Amino acid sequence: MDNLWNEQEGMPEPGREPDPGGEENKKVRIVKAAQSEEALALHRKKMRRVWAGIVIKTLIASVFAFLFLMPILLTFTNSFMSPSEISANYGQVFATTDNGGKMFIAQKVNLKFLPDMVTFRQYVTVLFRSPAYLLKFWNSVFYVVPIVVFQLAVASLAAYGFARYSGKKKAALFFSYIIIMLMPYQVTLVPNYLVSSWMHILNTRWAIWLPGIFSPFAVYMLTKYMRRIPRSIYEAAEIDGAGEWQIFTRICMPLCRSGLASIAILIFIDYWNMVEQPLILLSDQEMHPLSVFLSEINSGEISLAFAVAVIYMVLPLLIFLYGEEYLIEGITYQGGIKE
Numbered sequence: 001m002d003n004l005w006n007e008q009e010g011m012p013e014p015g016r017e018p019d020p021g022g023e024e025n026k027k028v029r030i031v032k033a034a035q036s037e038e039a040l041a042l043h044r045k046k047m048r049r050v051w052a053g054i055v056i057k058t059l060i061a062s063v064f065a066f067l068f069l070m071p072i073l074l075t076f077t078n079s080f081m082s083p084s085e086i087s088a089n090y091g092q093v094f095a096t097t098d099n100g101g102k103m104f105i106a107q108k109v110n111l112k113f114l115p116d117m118v119t120f121r122q123y124v125t126v127l128f129r130s131p132a133y134l135l136k137f138w139n140s141v142f143y144v145v146p147i148v149v150f151q152l153a154v155a156s157l158a159a160y161g162f163a164r165y166s167g168k169k170k171a172a173l174f175f176s177y178i179i180i181m182l183m184p185y186q187v188t189l190v191p192n193y194l195v196s197s198w199m200h201i202l203n204t205r206w207a208i209w210l211p212g213i214f215s216p217f218a219v220y221m222l223t224k225y226m227r228r229i230p231r232s233i234y235e236a237a238e239i240d241g242a243g244e245w246q247i248f249t250r251i252c253m254p255l256c257r258s259g260l261a262s263i264a265i266l267i268f269i270d271y272w273n274m275v276e277q278p279l280i281l282l283s284d285q286e287m288h289p290l291s292v293f294l295s296e297i298n299s300g301e302i303s304l305a306f307a308v309a310v311i312y313m314v315l316p317l318l319i320f321l322y323g324e325e326y327l328i329e330g331i332t333y334q335g336g337i338k339e
Contacts (some may be wrong), residue, residue, distance in 0.1 A: 072313065074113060079122055079310045081115040083303035090302055122307035133290070133308055140289035141315075143205065143278075144271045147212035148264050155218030156260070160248050162219070163226035164234070174223065177216040189280055196281055207281040212271055218263050225259040226252060261326030265319060272316055 078086060089110040126133045162174050180188070188211075196207040229252065237247050253260075275295045278288045290312050294305065320327070 074111065075306055075309050075313070077113050077115065079306035080118045080120070081112075081303070081306070082117055082119050082121070085112075085116055086303045086306070122304050126304060126307050126311065130304075132286075133293070133304070133311075135286070136288060136290040136293050137311065139287060140272060140291060140312075143208050143212075143274075143289055144268055146209055147271050148267050150209075150213040151215055151218050151267055152260060152264060154213060155222050155263075156253065156256075157248075158219045159222035159226050160252055162223040163229070164244075174220075177219055181216040181220050185276060189276060192277075193280055202281060203283050203287070205287070208274075208277055211277070215267075217270075218267060221263050222256065222259060225256055229255055258326045258329045261323050262329070265323045265327050268319060269316055 078089075081089075089112055162170060192207075192211050193202075196202050196210075199206075201207045201210070233251060234247060237251055242250070273291055274289070275291055278292050282288060290308065294309060294312065
């Protein structure tokens with residue numbers, strides 16, 4: 001009992017000398033506890049700032065995401081509106097005067113995300129009653145797919161030559177590729193028209209295919225990509241007895257897989273939305289792709305335009321969602337291996 005009383009009261013046991021450092025240890029513990037509480041308060045304050053920053057950034061990103069997705073969402077929901085409702089909301093945008101000119105819009109356009117009455121009339125017309133729209137869709141596919149495939153084939157061989165070997169002539173030729181790539185298509189449209197006329201391929205699919213297949217964009221991108229591959233890999237393959245074709249097909253191409261995928265996606269999106277080329281090089285409207293129809297919407301086709309636009313967006317969205325990882329990897333990394 002005496003020992004218990006001594007421990008509770010902080011008194012020393014009989015026969016034991018008092019500890020002279022007890023008070024100092026107590027003060028040290030008090031100081032450490034205060035410091036830990038202060039550090040904990042600073043940590044909590046820092047975490048509140050971090051979470052506040054995350055919330056603000058999330059709200060800003062959500063606003064921008066909504067602004068970017070709003071046209072797609074608006075197109076999708078408006079495709080289920082009746083023709084009368086669409087004409088009432090957007091008819092004045094496409095209204096023309098008696099002379100064919102655009103009218104001044106004095107009223108605000110009524111943007112509606114939810115239709116008053118859901119209808120599938122536009123999709124029935126596009127998919128079943130009017131095959132002309134599906135024909136234009138398949139025209140777009142027939143134009144774009146060969147361009148993507150053969151442009152990658154031609155660019156792979158050309159880029160391998162630029163990346164594998166060096167020289168003044170090759171440097172000058174590669175510089176000319178860069179100059180041509182920097183020019184907008186409107187600048188080269190007239191030379192393409194003259195060359196197509198000289199080759200007698202105007203108003204044929206070749207007038208669209210040939211300029212696309214030999215475009216310098218893929219050559220430039222793949223050359224930069226292949227130059228990141230270490231030369232030691234090529235030298236090791238040569239020591240093992242591999243020829244140029246084996247090095248190209250078994251070493252270079254597998255290492256450039258993500259780059260090829262990203263470039264293919266960019267080429268597809270670029271030529272899927274082409275408008276000027278078909279309008280200038282193709283006089284037959286039945287050969288025009290669907291992008292030309294969407295650029296020439298008149299007041300009588302507004303209701304169908306939303307349904308056609310939704311169908312037109314499906315394929316690029318699927319390709320983008322499927323190849324998003326390859327696209328990001330190919331653009332940000334710019335090469336599969338570093339020295």
